[in-house]
Amino acid sequence: MRRRIQAQGRLPSPPARMRLGATVEPFLVRTPGEAEKVWPLAETILSTHTIKHLAPTEQRFLLAAFRRNSTLAYRCLRWARWMTSNRKLEVICLKCRLTTAWSHTMVSGTSHIDQGKWRWVCPLVRLDPKGCGGRFCDTTNTPFCHVPLSPGLVFAALAYPSEVIQQLLQKNRQPVELRNLHTVLHGVETMADRKLRDRLTQYARLFCGTVLLGDCAELTRSFDGVEALEARLRSLHRSKPVAEEYAASAIRQRQASYTQLRKLASILQYIDKDSPSGQTSQRLDHRRELWVDLRDVVQTLCDPLNPAPIDLQALLAEASLPSP
Ligand SMILES: [Zn+2]
Numbered sequence: 001m002r003r004r005i006q007a008q009g010r011l012p013s014p015p016a017r018m019r020l021g022a023t024v025e026p027f028l029v030r031t032p033g034e035a036e037k038v039w040p041l042a043e044t045i046l047s048t049h050t051i052k053h054l055a056p057t058e059q060r061f062l063l064a065a066f067r068r069n070s071t072l073a074y075r076c077l078r079w080a081r082w083m084t085s086n087r088k089l090e091v092i093c094l095k096c097r098l099t100t101a102w103s104h105t106m107v108s109g110t111s112h113i114d115q116g117k118w119r120w121v122c123p124l125v126r127l128d129p130k131g132c133g134g135r136f137c138d139t140t141n142t143p144f145c146h147v148p149l150s151p152g153l154v155f156a157a158l159a160y161p162s163e164v165i166q167q168l169l170q171k172n173r174q175p176v177e178l179r180n181l182h183t184v185l186h187g188v189e190t191m192a193d194r195k196l197r198d199r200l201t202q203y204a205r206l207f208c209g210t211v212l213l214g215d216c217a218e219l220t221r222s223f224d225g226v227e228a229l230e231a232r233l234r235s236l237h238r239s240k241p242v243a244e245e246y247a248a249s250a251i252r253q254r255q256a257s258y259t260q261l262r263k264l265a266s267i268l269q270y271i272d273k274d275s276p277s278g279q280t281s282q283r284l285d286h287r288r289e290l291w292v293d294l295r296d297v298v299q300t301l302c303d304p305l306n307p308a309p310i311d312l313q314a315l316l317a318e319a320s321l322p323s324p
């Protein structure tokens with residue numbers, strides 16, 4: 001708790017790229033329409049021409065960035081499959097197709113590929129209608145299923161002309177990934193569900209934009225559209241459903257800050273009675289830590305640039321959960 005508060009308090013206004021890449025986006029952009037409205041094409045952020053002329057180490061870095069963002073990629077896949085226009089996930093059971101699966105666990109995969117993949121359960125105990133107890137994953141019945149490939153590479157290949165990513169893999173001697181990517185892309189291309197295919201492409205913008213601006217700052221320095229992107233996010237922020245959720249979240253975050261403030265004030269009140277035993281220097285350190293925490297909480301509450309300090313993990317969980 002302390003570490004989180006300090007991190008937020010000391011960095012009240014992270015650089016725009018960080019906000020766009022990591023913090024603002026998961027909360028504000030949720031539906032495919034929003035992703036398309038806010039995020040530019042990957043090509044605009046880092047052109048294929050530039051990619052082709054990157055140094056080999058930079059190309060490897062780019063591939064690694066797409067690869068390691070499996071959690072975001074699986075979220076994009078979930079959202080492509082089940083996000084509704086009212087910004088809630090509605091996961092219809094793939095087995096009985098009758099009810100909404102609401103419970104999920106992380107797939108405990110053996111490799112980084114499964115990181116962030118969820119397993120859904122169709123509840124047996126539910127009022128009406130009752131579920132079937134069936135289990136399935138984010139990837140079940142999609143071309144991603146049973147192909148050991150980091151889903152981020154697929155989203156990258158959907159956001160760019162796919163040859164660009166394929167050539168990168170080829171140049172970097174990744175024949176297995178190349179073959180698997182070909183398999184998945186062929187599956188996506190021939191999917192009967194055209195709507196899902198379109199939605200995957202829309203979320204590919206979100207995926208690539210987030211990874212490129214958040215993880216590849218060195219490579220995307222020449223992208224000069226950050227202000228435009230922020231303006232689009234702000235205009236989305238003013239739209240009613242987003243504004244309502246944002247306001248509710250801001251209130252929750254402020255409440256959390258007030259609770260923390262009260263807790264710290266109470267500790268400080270009794271600090272001379274209850275200070276930990278030990279060296280004077282340790283006691284002073286303890287005092288200093290408390291003081292920094294207190295200052296950070298106050299700063300979080302006062303900072304007009306940062307009205308809703310965002311706990312990324314909590315928001316991700318909240319953003320991806322269906323309402324019970
Ligand atoms: Zn079911």
